Amino acid sequence: MAARTIAIRQSSIIARLSSPKPNSLVPRRAMSGGGDHHGPPKVNIWEDPLSPSKWKEEHFVIASLSGWGLLFYGGFKLFSGGKDKKEEKVGETPNKA
Numbered sequence: 001m002a003a004r005t006i007a008i009r010q011s012s013i014i015a016r017l018s019s020p021k022p023n024s025l026v027p028r029r030a031m032s033g034g035g036d037h038h039g040p041p042k043v044n045i046w047e048d049p050l051s052p053s054k055w056k057e058e059h060f061v062i063a064s065l066s067g068w069g070l071l072f073y074g075g076f077k078l079f080s081g082g083k084d085k086k087e088e089k090v091g092e093t094p095n096k097a
Contacts, residue, residue, distance in 0.1 A: 045059040052060060 040054060042056040043054050045055050045063060048054050052063070055063070
């Protein structure tokens with residue numbers, strides 16, 4: 001009895017493995033774009049720092065955001081003026097007039 005159930009299970013497994021899959025179940029990478037490159041290959045920012053058109057997109061974004069940040073920070077420091085800091089030495093009393 002046990003041998004018969006084992007034989008039935010083995011035959012059903014073999015039938016499932018040998019039957020062809022329908023086309024709807026075959027995995028495809030149709031629109032992934034991993035193999036189709038259009039245009040020149042992109043390079044890291046440190047390999048060609050003077051050609052932003054060749055940089056990888058994420059490197060271009062990092063460089064652009066860093067540049068804008070430096071521009072805003074520099075403008076803020078320039079137009080806010082230097083605040084005079086009065087340095088006090090330890091042990092001295094401030095001058096009161």
